[in-house]
Amino acid sequence: MADQSFLNWPFFEDKHRALHAELESWASANLPVDHSDVDQACKDLVAALGKAGFLQHSGAKQGEKLDVRSLCLIRETLARHDGLADFAFAMQGLGTGALSLFGTPDQQAWLDKTRAGEALSAFALSEPKSGSDVANIELSAEDKGNHYVLNGEKTWISNGGIANVYTVFARTGEAPRAKGLSAFVVPADSEGLEIAERLDVIAPHPLARLKFNNVHVPKTNMIGEAGAGFxxxxxxxxxxxxxxxxxxxxxxxxxxxxxxxxxxxxxxxxxxxxxxxxxxxxxxxxxxxxxxxxxxxxxxxxxxxxxxxxxxxxxxxxxxxxxxxxxxxxxxxxxxxxxxxxxxxxxxxxxxxxxxxxxxxxxxxxxxxxxxxxxxxx
Incomplete structure (x- = not known):
């Protein structure tokens, strides 16, 4: 077993040491999993992590607070046992991070599903021409009164193709570059949302390129305010x-x-x-x-x-x-x-x-x- 003396550092509280011990025991008994079918393995891992209660740490509803030390301890421990398990946990947090920090109570209903392991989430930020330069996002969200219409592409999207819900960043145009972006909750079954391509990488993870073809998103699905996406x-x-x-x-x-x-x-x-x-x-x-x-x-x-x-x-x-x-x-x-x-x-x-x-x-x-x-x- 890896050195655990770091748990005695003053950064941690008893709750973190207890969490680490519980997760270490669970991981030793359940990991690694079979990676031959990566999509199914991720779905199974999310379900298992949810059933064991560890996904409760991946999100926070109003009145709660994300504990970053717990997030780090969980990711470190899972990665040490199985990289795919770390990936599965991480995406439940990153994919719903905007909802944890800025979501309305109705939008945060997704957290009940993702934290229970009943739904998979994804963070749709990168595009073919926008990776490190987030302000260069081109996917458009046109205001149509009571809804927006999304058109464009996202790529390198983790959980792409298996997620149930995406946090999508699009250009609403309030101002140039970074000040003209907004964030939306987009269910995976939205009409016009297409999995254009599955992407294979050296350490297999579920990744995809997404196309948005006139995807209608209610205004109630905007996270935060218009122009606050960056x-x-x-x-x-x-x-x-x-x-x-x-x-x-x-x-x-x-x-x-x-x-x-x-x-x-x-x-x-x-x-x-x-x-x-x-x-x-x-x-x-x-x-x-x-x-x-x-x-x-x-x-x-x-x-x-x-x-x-x-x-x-x-x-x-x-x-x-x-x-x-x-x-x-x-x-x-x-x-x-x-x-x-x-x-x-x-x-x-x-x-x-x-x-x-x-x-x-x-x-x-x-x-x-x-x-x-x-x-x-x-």
Whole structure:
């Protein structure tokens, strides 16, 4: 089992330690799952996480509060056991994040379903010409009186094709670029919403390109105010960006655990790998990067939980450092495992594929450097 001494850090309360113990027990008994049918695996994972009560942490209705430390602990623990389980949990939170933070009571009725594991959610932000540059969104939402009509495309949408509800960001045109975007709740069965393409990636997850062909959305489905879409998207990412770092931390912890076991059991030149100074140097670097990443992640989560309106700088630092360093930790794990490290189906090989996307989605590493620089210069 991975090192748990970090749970004694002052960032955590007894409720977090209890949550970790409960989830660790559940994950050890239920994960990993069969990934041969990724769509079905995600549906089953959401149902199981909902039944076990862990999805209650993924959203918050009016009068409740998202606990970012709990979100991070859950993602870290699930990622350490099964990357697809982390994905399934994460999308229930990210997909309904705008509803948790800005939704009306009627809109938040979706949270009853997503937190129970009875519906899957998705966050439809990226477009063919709008990834890191959110203000460049082109999908249009034309005001038709009592409803809007949506036309355009979204792509790289996690849970695309299996989600029951999408949070969609579209251009309503109140002003140029960022000030002219709005957010909507769009049920997956809306007429004119088409799954145009399923997208395959190196670590299989359900992803899709969506087409909106004259999709009618009632005005009551707008989240927040017209023109507030960019603010809503950034507020959601401000909460969930730290959790991406937490997932990377879970991958890195698993890689370190696998490396320690390998170094102690594998012999080279008549002695365990662990006795070689070069291997010890790699292990020291890995342990250092894991702890430093954890400190940045839980600092950001604690700061948000303590009432900070925004943690843009802290979350960007946590996501950037944790994802980049997890890539390095896992690469060292592959190297120390030798040929077994690149054997398809081995744990470190799967970690190698899982980690790469985390340095891209919810703000690529280079974009996080821009965010940190601007925040530091301001």
């Amino acid at each position: 603010k809503i998207a950034m507020s959601v990412l401000d909460v969930f960006r730290s959790t991406v770092g937490a997932a990377a931390l879970g991958f890195a912890r698993r890689a370190l655990d696998e490396t320690l076991a390998r170094a102690k059991s594998r012999e080279l030149f008549g002695a365990p790998l662990a006795e070689l100074q070069m291997v010890q140097g790699h292990i020291a670097d890995m342990a250092l990067d894991v702890d430093a990443a954890a400190l940045l992640i839980y600092r950001a989560a604690w700061t948000k939980d303590m009432g900070a309106a925004r943690v843009t700088r802290e979350a960007a630092m946590a996501k950037l450092y944790a994802t980049d360093k997890a890539q390095e930790v896992i690469d060292k794990a592959v190297q120390i495992h030798g040929g077994d490290g690149v054997r398809k189906g081995s744990i470190v090989e799967s970690l190698y594929r899982e980690i790469r996307a985390l340095r891209i989605y919810e703000g690529a590493s280079d974009v996080q450097k821009i965010v940190i620089a601007r925040q530091t210069l301001s």
